[in-house]
Amino acid sequence: MRNALPVLSVVAAILVIWxxxxxxxxAAWVRDQAARADRHTGFAELVTETMTQDRPVVAxxxxxxxxxxxxxxxHKITSKRSFVYHGxxxxxATLWGFALGIVIGVGLAVIIVHSxxxxxxxxxxxxxxxxxxxxxxxxxxxVLSNAVGIEGRLVPKAIxxxxxxxxxxLVSMVSGLRAPHPMQLDLLKxxxxxxxxxxxxxxxxxxxxxxFASLKVAIAASLIGAIVGxxxxxxxxxxxxxxxxxxxxxxxxxxxxxxxxxxxxxxxLILVVGVIQRAADRRMGVTR
Amino acid sequence: MTTDTVISTRDLSLTFQTNxxxxxxxxxxxxxxxxxxxxSFIGPSGCGKTTFLRCMADLEHPTAGAITVNGxxxxxxxxxxxxxxxxxxxGLFPWRSIGGNIRLPLEIMGFDRAEQDARVKRVxxxxxxxxxxxxxxxxxxxxxxxxxxIARALAFDADILLMDEPFGALDxxxxxxxxxQLLSLWERTEKTICFVTHSIPEAVYLSTRIVVMxxxxxxxxxxxxxPLPKERPLDIRDTPEFLEVAHRVREGLRGGHGDDD
Numbered sequence: 001m002r003n004a005l006p007v008l009s010v011v012a013a014i015l016v017i018w019x020x021x022x023x024x025x026x027a028a029w030v031r032d033q034a035a036r037a038d039r040h041t042g043f044a045e046l047v048t049e050t051m052t053q054d055r056p057v058v059a060x061x062x063x064x065x066x067x068x069x070x071x072x073x074x075h076k077i078t079s080k081r082s083f084v085y086h087g088x089x090x091x092x093a094t095l096w097g098f099a100l101g102i103v104i105g106v107g108l109a110v111i112i113v114h115s116x117x118x119x120x121x122x123x124x125x126x127x128x129x130x131x132x133x134x135x136x137x138x139x140x141x142x143v144l145s146n147a148v149g150i151e152g153r154l155v156p157k158a159i160x161x162x163x164x165x166x167x168x169x170l171v172s173m174v175s176g177l178r179a180p181h182p183m184q185l186d187l188l189k190x191x192x193x194x195x196x197x198x199x200x201x202x203x204x205x206x207x208x209x210x211x212f213a214s215l216k217v218a219i220a221a222s223l224i225g226a227i228v229g230x231x232x233x234x235x236x237x238x239x240x241x242x243x244x245x246x247x248x249x250x251x252x253x254x255x256x257x258x259x260x261x262x263x264x265x266x267x268x269l270i271l272v273v274g275v276i277q278r279a280a281d282r283r284m285g286v287t288r
Numbered sequence: 289m290t291t292d293t294v295i296s297t298r299d300l301s302l303t304f305q306t307n308x309x310x311x312x313x314x315x316x317x318x319x320x321x322x323x324x325x326x327x328s329f330i331g332p333s334g335c336g337k338t339t340f341l342r343c344m345a346d347l348e349h350p351t352a353g354a355i356t357v358n359g360x361x362x363x364x365x366x367x368x369x370x371x372x373x374x375x376x377x378x379g380l381f382p383w384r385s386i387g388g389n390i391r392l393p394l395e396i397m398g399f400d401r402a403e404q405d406a407r408v409k410r411v412x413x414x415x416x417x418x419x420x421x422x423x424x425x426x427x428x429x430x431x432x433x434x435x436x437x438i439a440r441a442l443a444f445d446a447d448i449l450l451m452d453e454p455f456g457a458l459d460x461x462x463x464x465x466x467x468x469q470l471l472s473l474w475e476r477t478e479k480t481i482c483f484v485t486h487s488i489p490e491a492v493y494l495s496t497r498i499v500v501m502x503x504x505x506x507x508x509x510x511x512x513x514x515p516l517p518k519e520r521p522l523d524i525r526d527t528p529e530f531l532e533v534a535h536r537v538r539e540g541l542r543g544g545h546g547d548d549d
Contacts, residue, residue, distance in 0.1 A: 189346075
């Protein structure tokens with residue numbers, strides 16, 4: 001844990017800046033309220049009042065922690081107010097979308113590397129697909145899926161997540177599958193290897209470092225997709241829905257808590273991918 | 289030694305079409321390699337010796353002339369896995385152990401698991417790397433990696449070994465040691481070896497026949513039958529016979545170079 005001290009110092013600095021920001025931005029409302037009641041607020045009062053508002057502009061760190069705590073541990077897991085429940089709803093869609101994105105990304109990459117015609121026709125479309133703003137596309141996908149008769153939000157959310165996560169996987173895998181050195185390809189040629197054998201024995205192992213690097217980007221993108229998919233028309237479940245409901249129904253603390261819950265979830269997912277990557281590296285004899 | 293011709297080329301030519309015009313890598317190269325020969329190819333950079341070796345391996349395709357390997361075309365010989373190729377860099381896959389790397393051709397060629405194990409063990413003993421099966425390439429020195437690469441080329445019992453400056457990146461002492469080992473390997477296995485090198489002492493020490501080539505266009509300027517005995521300790525490099533052959537090779541190289549000035 002050599003990294004502990006620098007990380008902790010950065011976290012401490014962020015907390016200080018955050019508290020200062022909360023104080024500064026909430027102070028305006030406090031002074032406004034005091035002026036209406038013809039009160040004068042001293043400095044000490046200003047500090048306490050900005051840090052304990054029910055509907056602050058910027059929630060203070062301790063308020064966020066308390067709201068998070070309440071959301072996770074203060075309700076039964078099955079309750080509609082529990083962050084565990086909503087976190088699971090978001091996580092479910094994220095993981096399904098992630099899996100689908102990997103399948104599409106790797107599948108397309110394999111075809112692209114082996115067929116020039118597909119390479120030239122599919123790649124441009126893959127790039128164009130990512131230029132469409134997902135926030136505009138998401139409601140369409142949700143509405144379409146309901147119209148087709150699919151119940152619930154899991155399928156459209158997974159589709160949106162897959163849409164965002166397949167692209168980093170595709171690009172990395174195309175680079176990775178093309179990574180082998182010409183000498184290594186020549187070596188397999190001298191063994192009379194078939195294209196399938198070259199794929200399984202050389203191209204695929206060579207592409208694994210690229211694959212895992214892209215997974216970290218892809219899982220974060222997948223989570224964003226799931227949250228974006230929760231926002232449109234009639235949001236009820238999931239961390240994204242909680243954020244929206246919190247901000248629209250006058251409960252900004254819940255919005256902040258949901259935001260941080262999503263962030264923590266993203267961090268945890270990326271950590272897990274990192275652990276899997278290190279394990280794979282060790283098995284494949286990479287020294288670092 | 290029987291004199292069947294293993295590799296035969298007649299007026300072999302290879303011209304690369306590049307943006308700067310055609311490059312005559314090989315022009316009218318004719319050579320016969322007999323079974324059990326150790327043939328060295330020596331020449332300055334760009335003389336076509338690696339290109340010639342690659343033509344034998346069906347990694348390049350000649351634009352004119354004919355080449356036969358084991359009586360068949362180069363492509364047929366490649367598909368029949370008639371030779372092992374050793375590159376200048378070891379080319380070991382970093383994600384496989386040494387044993388796994390040697391298994392690579394055996395897996396592709398369909399040997400069963402027991403057979404693979406036996407061959408890996410045998411061939412590692414042959415190059416003095418017994419017990420290194422589980423190690424990874426990054427744990428081995430350059431010389432050991434090249435030995436592993438040679439072991440890999442021997443694993444499937446091809447009768448021909450094509451080696452492209454395999455010891456070029458190694459230091460003198462390691463090179464001497466590996467030269468000795470290669471020679472004893474050749475004696476034991478009786479393979480036909482085609483060896484490309486930059487080093488005159490290496491070429492004279494190892495071969496039964498030395499082919500001197502020169503560039504632009506790549507062609508053979510001299511073929512020297514080595515009068516040295518088959519059993520050669522390293523000290524043979526200080527004998528007058530050795531120096532005479534080395535002198536002849538040097539003359540051949542200078543002659544080829546002179547054409548460009």
